[in-house]
Amino acid sequence: MANLVQTLMTTLAFGSLYALIALGYTMVYGTLKFINFAHSDIVVLGAWTSFTLATWILPWVGINPRAQGDLIPPIWVAAVILTLAMAFCGLVGFLIERFAYRPLRKAPRLNVLITAIGVSLLLQNLGQLDVTIRDLPLIGRYLDGFLAMIPGVRMLCDQHFGFGAIPQKMPYLLPQWDLFTISLPSAGGHTDVSLTLVDALIIGASAVLMIALQFLVFRTKIGSAMRAVSYDFDAAALMGIPVDRVVSFTFVFGSVLAAAAGFLYSLKYPGLNQTAFPTWVLLGLKAFVAAVIGGIGNIRGAVLGGFVIAFVEQVGAFYLGADYRDVYVFALLIAILLVRPSGLLGSNMREKV
Amino acid sequence: MACHLLAANRTLGRFSRLIFSTATAAIFAISLCGCKSETTKSDASGGGAGGEIVLGHYASMTGGEATFGRSTDNGIRLAIDEINAAGGINGKQVRIITYDDKGEKAEAGTAVTRLVTKDNVIAVLGEVASGLSLVAAPICQEYGVPMVSPSSTNPEVTEKGDMIFRVCFIDPFQAYACAKFAREHEGLKAKKAAVLFDQTSPYAVGLKDEFSKSFKRQGGEVIASEAYQKGDPDFSAQLTSIRASEPDVVFIPGYYTDVGNIAIQARRLGIKVPLLGGDGWDSEKLGEIAGDSINGCFYSNHYAPEGPDPHVQEFLKKYKARYSGTPDCLAGLGYDSAKIVCDAIGKASSSKGADVAAQLSKVKDFEGVTGKISIDANRNAVKPAVILEMKNGKPTYVTTIQPE
Structure with missing residues (x-):
């Protein structure tokens, strides 16, 4: 009993993260009918931006991020970091669409797909740079000398603008509290099961963001425009909908959600391992699977898919053995594709010839 | 308009093909030059008189x-x-x-x-x-x-x-040292051990097998064996299983980044017994990542800095x-x-x-x-192992275990 509740609680937290990421895949697919493979890299970028911002901001409130101990910064620090990370990733999402995907909008679908893989690799490898202003090509030395003369911004010279390629520790931004602890019967007596503040925040923040998205898509003008573009790109353009702006908005919003997922991820799993394969690829891949299982292009489907994936993964790992946790997820994908190719909530769309 | 675009597209196609073939030729030429210069260099570096x-x-x-x-x-x-x-x-x-x-x-x-x-x-x-x-x-x-x-x-x-x-x-000895320490160390004296290992790493799999054998031979019992993959973020399923089996010690033959994450999650799930590992733990990053969670845990190593x-x-x-x-x-x-x-x-x-x-x-x-x-007949070194304990995020010497 205790173990089941524990597993379900992990499912809820992990499912929220998958759902947030899956939304980005599904929104882009909905409007442009292509898979943005760079999306999982935006998630990791969100996590690392949060880390970098934390190492910059924490000294301001008198905490050494590398030797933190029990010190927890005031709550506004977490809020500021989340907002800035979301803004930064939104900007990156905008730039990617503007300069990598938009020039290829008339090109065959395959070209865009390969470009997406290229952008993904670019982000992965840029993420491994670890530079200060001094290391910039050509102007670095002069800019550094110039900044060093101005008293207020001298600290900028020693800041690292990059994440490096070694594992780092995300400082704690929230107290490590248990919100509640219940004692449940288990095989050998009673076991405590507790919900941590971080888990509660993950579930709560994801729910708020998903409801906001739902409202945005179905209750606002830009949402109607997004749905129109998704329904028929060319007809929407003929009706006077600024499709470029709508597509940009879709990318920005998807990236903002991804940044939020990355931030929450770094709070829950503070040992950030930038180059590890499962972090970079599997997290995004499973979220993509979630979007497909729910019915790609369908927003509620992506949320449902996220929780289904997390459930299969966690319950499978606990009851059948963790050795094959990825197998359960991908086996489910194959099963769904065989039985219901359009996904759980996807509508059956006939391909126009 | 469409016709115009098509024509442009076709010229572009021809143009890019031209670029492609030029580039291929250039790469081929460069690689040829590269081979030649390598051979001349190798004569110098291969240990000839006056070389390096x-x-x-x-x-x-x-x-x-x-x-x-x-x-x-x-x-x-x-x-x-x-x-x-x-x-x-x-x-x-x-x-x-x-x-x-x-x-x-x-x-x-x-x-x-x-x-x-x-x-x-x-x-x-x-x-x-x-x-x-x-x-x-x-x-x-x-x-x-x-x-x-x-x-x-x-x-x-x-x-x-x-x-x-x-x-x-080599690992059979390292596993023996860990098992002996787990069985005999005052304040540990473990009877039941759980194992959590990185299934993608030959190091971890080998060490796990040897530890299980050695621990059984010395009278202990391995009651749970769970696997993870290098870089996995979440270990709660495995740790929940391990917690249910109530071990005296958890043996984690992995590398420090994963071990740091595991330690944090294990403590959060209420696993209070010491964690034990091999030389893959040895990095200053371990204490940094895991913080307080890793204190009171042990690992075997090649030398003790103090x-x-x-x-x-x-x-x-x-x-x-x-x-x-x-x-x-x-x-x-x-x-x-x-x-x-x-x-x-x-x-x-x-x-x-x-x-x-x-x-x-x-x-x-x-x-x-x-x-x-000393290098033995199998080209391995025969050396004692030391056991270190994490205290305040720093490894401290506990004991030395001699080869069998």
Whole structure:
């Protein structure tokens, strides 16, 4: 009993993260009918931006991020970091669409797909740079000398603008509290099961963001425009909908959600391992699977898919053995594709010839 | 309009094809030049009179095990600079080429192939992770270049051939040391052990198997065995299973980044028993990542930095003068491996791989930083293991366990 509740609680937290990421895949697919493979890299970028911002901001409130101990910064620090990370990733999402995907909008679908893989690799490898202003090509030395003369911004010279390629520790931004602890019967007596503040925040923040998205898509003008573009790109353009702006908005919003997922991820799993394969690829891949299982292009489907994936993964790992946790997820994908190719909530769309 | 676009598209197609074929030709030409210059260079570096001696090192300078590669490289460079300052090997200066393998198998294969075929190194140093040494060993064996692993403990590494050596103990002994410590240490005296291991790493799988055998032989019982994959973020399913089996100790033969994450999650799930691990834990990052969660946990290692041995103290002083921080065991093993290789090259009758290997197999009672090193018939070193305890995020010496 205790173990089941524990597993379900992990499912809820992990499912929220998958759902947030899956939304980005599904929104882009909905409007442009292509898979943005760079999306999982935006998630990791969100996590690392949060880390970098934390190492910059924490000294301001008198905490050494590398030797933190029990010190927890005031709550506004977490809020500021989340907002800035979301803004930064939104900007990156905008730039990617503007300069990598938009020039290829008339090109065959395959070209865009390969470009997406290229952008993904670019982000992965840029993420491994670890530079200060001094290391910039050509102007670095002069800019550094110039900044060093101005008293207020001298600290900028020693800041690292990059994440490096070694594992780092995300400082704690929230107290490590248990919100509640219940004692449940288990095989050998009673076991405590507790919900941590971080888990509660993950579930709560994801729910708020998903409801906001739902409202945005179905209750606002830009949402109607997004749905129109998704329904028929060319007809929407003929009706006077600024499709470029709508597509940009879709990318920005998807990236903002991804940044939020990355931030929450770094709070829950503070040992950030930038180059590890499962972090970079599997997290995004499973979220993509979630979007497909729910019915790609369908927003509620992506949320449902996220929780289904997390459930299969966690319950499978606990009851059948963790050795094959990825197998359960991908086996489910194959099963769904065989039985219901359009996904759980996807509508059956006939391909126009 | 559409017609116009199409025409533009077609010209673009022809144009890009032209660029492509030019580029291909250029690359081909460059690669030809490259081959030629390599051969001339190899004549100079291959150990001819007045040349220099080139050693290769492949290491994880970036990636999840980055501190392994960096520490080892620091140790090797410290040793090489000392040798060069003292006049080199028989008057020749030693140069070391380091390639990053990012902690990945494919990259390790490429790096080592480049070292032995392009750079024509006399000997290869590396890797820390056994999984990567296992990739590189057959390549070195095939080309007849001696390879000395500073710290790969999986027994299979040196079984790849007579060119492959190591200067550290092997996992069956390390597992024995861990099991003996778990069974006999005052305040631990574990009867039931759970194991959580990285199923993608030959090091972790080998160590887990050996530990389970050894722990049973010494009267203990392994009651749970769970697997994870390197870099997994979440371990709650495995840890919930382990918690349900109520072990006295949890053995985690993994690398430090994962172990740090595991420790945090284990404590949060209410697993209070000590965690125990192997030399894969040895990195200053472990304490940084895991914080308080790792305190009171133990791991076996090759040397203890605060040991009274004058060799260790001297090495510590030299290392701290040049780099920041305390050297971990990988720096010490890197230092020892470079010294041993240079020593063997100096004694060998020629710089041919077989001659150097013959000298390497004769190493006996070499006074290293990490203890006395003697290479046995299986090209492994026989050394005692130390057990360290994490206290306030820093490893502290507990005890030494001698070979069986």
